[in-house]
Amino acid sequence: MKIDGKKAIWKDYQKEIAEDKFYYVRSCVRQNFFPGSETAFLRIMRDILKKDVFEHPCHTTCTGIGYHSDIVPVETTMTVVARQFALMTESGYENLMPSCITSFGLYTEILDTWHHFPEVEEKIRKQLRKATGREFKSPKNLAHASDVIYKFRKEISAKAKYKLVNKNTGEPLKVVDHIGCHYAKMFPSKGVGGAEYPYVLAGMVEEWGGQVIDYPERRHCCGFGFRQYLVQANRGFSIACSKEKFESMKPFKPDMIITNCPGCPMFLDRWQYVINEMEGKTYGADGEGIPVFTYEEVAGLMLGFDPWDLGLQMHQTDCEPVLEKIGIEYDPAAKYVINGVNTKTNAKAYLTVN
Amino acid sequence: MQELKNYHEMLMQDIRFEEGLNACMNCGVCTAICPAAEFYNYDPRQIVDIVQTGDNDEIEKLMKSDVIWYCGECMSCKTRCPRGNAPGLVIMALRGLSQDLGFFVESEKGRQQLALKRTVGQWILTHGYCLYLEGVGTAMHPEQGPVWDWIQANWKELFRRLGANYQGDGPGILRKIPEEAMDEIRRIFDVTGGTARFEKIEDASRKKAREMDMAFDDGIDNEYFRHIYKTNNNSHTRQK
Numbered sequence: 001m002k003i004d005g006k007k008a009i010w011k012d013y014q015k016e017i018a019e020d021k022f023y024y025v026r027s028c029v030r031q032n033f034f035p036g037s038e039t040a041f042l043r044i045m046r047d048i049l050k051k052d053v054f055e056h057p058c059h060t061t062c063t064g065i066g067y068h069s070d071i072v073p074v075e076t077t078m079t080v081v082a083r084q085f086a087l088m089t090e091s092g093y094e095n096l097m098p099s100c101i102t103s104f105g106l107y108t109e110i111l112d113t114w115h116h117f118p119e120v121e122e123k124i125r126k127q128l129r130k131a132t133g134r135e136f137k138s139p140k141n142l143a144h145a146s147d148v149i150y151k152f153r154k155e156i157s158a159k160a161k162y163k164l165v166n167k168n169t170g171e172p173l174k175v176v177d178h179i180g181c182h183y184a185k186m187f188p189s190k191g192v193g194g195a196e197y198p199y200v201l202a203g204m205v206e207e208w209g210g211q212v213i214d215y216p217e218r219r220h221c222c223g224f225g226f227r228q229y230l231v232q233a234n235r236g237f238s239i240a241c242s243k244e245k246f247e248s249m250k251p252f253k254p255d256m257i258i259t260n261c262p263g264c265p266m267f268l269d270r271w272q273y274v275i276n277e278m279e280g281k282t283y284g285a286d287g288e289g290i291p292v293f294t295y296e297e298v299a300g301l302m303l304g305f306d307p308w309d310l311g312l313q314m315h316q317t318d319c320e321p322v323l324e325k326i327g328i329e330y331d332p333a334a335k336y337v338i339n340g341v342n343t344k345t346n347a348k349a350y351l352t353v354n
Numbered sequence: 355m356q357e358l359k360n361y362h363e364m365l366m367q368d369i370r371f372e373e374g375l376n377a378c379m380n381c382g383v384c385t386a387i388c389p390a391a392e393f394y395n396y397d398p399r400q401i402v403d404i405v406q407t408g409d410n411d412e413i414e415k416l417m418k419s420d421v422i423w424y425c426g427e428c429m430s431c432k433t434r435c436p437r438g439n440a441p442g443l444v445i446m447a448l449r450g451l452s453q454d455l456g457f458f459v460e461s462e463k464g465r466q467q468l469a470l471k472r473t474v475g476q477w478i479l480t481h482g483y484c485l486y487l488e489g490v491g492t493a494m495h496p497e498q499g500p501v502w503d504w505i506q507a508n509w510k511e512l513f514r515r516l517g518a519n520y521q522g523d524g525p526g527i528l529r530k531i532p533e534e535a536m537d538e539i540r541r542i543f544d545v546t547g548g549t550a551r552f553e554k555i556e557d558a559s560r561k562k563a564r565e566m567d568m569a570f571d572d573g574i575d576n577e578y579f580r581h582i583y584k585t586n587n588n589s590h591t592r593q594k
Contacts (some may be wrong), residue, residue: 029484031483031518031527031528035517035518035527036517039527056525057523057532058534058535059535060482060535062482062529066470066475070467071468071474072478073450073547073548074368074369074446074450075546076543076546076547078546079545101456113373117372125545131544185429186440197578203591212382224428225426226427230469230473230474231466231470231583232494232584233462233478233583233586234463234466234522234586235425237390241389273499311516314505314512316499316501338508338511338512342439343504343511
């Protein structure tokens, strides 16, 4: 496949990403499933890149999953978001950096709505005042946390201990980049590379030595679908979407998947396990699963963070094949050790995809 | 005599309807790209067409049907529409009105809103998070697999080992959100219609449970909840 033209197009889509002084808002999904990723992100931002990142203890969910499950009305969500803006304003920050893609999409949508309908913004300001007495300024810059890692990908590369390269063959690892739908599908101009050729993860992969795979269902949703996963009766939709992606990427022999949305890596990880249980199928080489990572985990691995500090033991599809290919030094026996105690002596029981 | 309602006008009150629907030319690109249309008996083009005709009876039928609950709100349709429409936003407006009018309990998929309210909605109002998964095990989520059993068994120690400020004061992962912040969130829900929406979901569901002769209480372990959470009559998907 000729990709020179696509590379040229990618270069045309850039967005403004702040340089420093970030106001960080956490992700409900990432906190529950990938706590090590948010920890690693702040370690990279503060300790390695020396950036000022502030987090307010009183910020809450943006209600995004409730909003997209349609139990939370739009004005309620807008007012909760306005409260997040107010906490940022009171803290003296202007550059909003959400961890979550659903939040990022929601903030983008709300700012766009307020731009087109100033009377709606005015109404929300009144409601926020009535409920909390707070006032707010809209963010000067809104960048997802993956945008910020993308912006500083070269600085990370300069300090990296490892590359996305197979140590035995010297070949770049083949990487599937999976972008969360709400990153750029709603507002393509707000994402690096737009909706068609999003470059936010591809840029990291290429800078860190890997090769991005272009495959037919590259832009297909992972299958979260909010209510389509959250209610047990609907989960067939969710697994069917992920399966469609796995079937489509398999012929390209991916070594790993990198994601920027908090939910997608969980689904792409867990549905591989379920498909294996149901049909005995695997999608990686040699009967293994395809390890799925958050971008924070990949950045952390490149920088030499311990895989178990990153929380890779919380994945259902084992990460070890990628650690071995890159040649990352790690202690396999420490995977389930917490506070010096091996919490799972029969660790093999969890290697369900191998 | 029942008051006549103009549903199209009611939908127009929702900012997402105004944003999401200019004149649709029915090209069907939204249906071509839609993941839900691949899986379910679902055609967003048709829904937008019905809604823009303003046919009151047909819109009421939609709001009482399973069809409006198939969308996954990925918003792939928004990227592709040559007119800049967003059928996904039209769906959100229809779902909102269906709940406000109590129509959602008339379909299997619509009735699931109670399950979402009592899980995600409850977590928002009690913890300040959309998900708060300590204690939510593989009985409700078997797909989470054996690793999730291990995570649940070691939740507090594992989260702290990974840098979380679990249930702690101050910032951090799964911190305890201060009570004054939770009070603000609950007041926002009261002032902006969030609490009213939750009450409508509860009231209509309670009536429906009675009509269906099913046991109903405030929790997630009663006959009606289990029914709406697990039932799939297998008529929803495309047959390949």
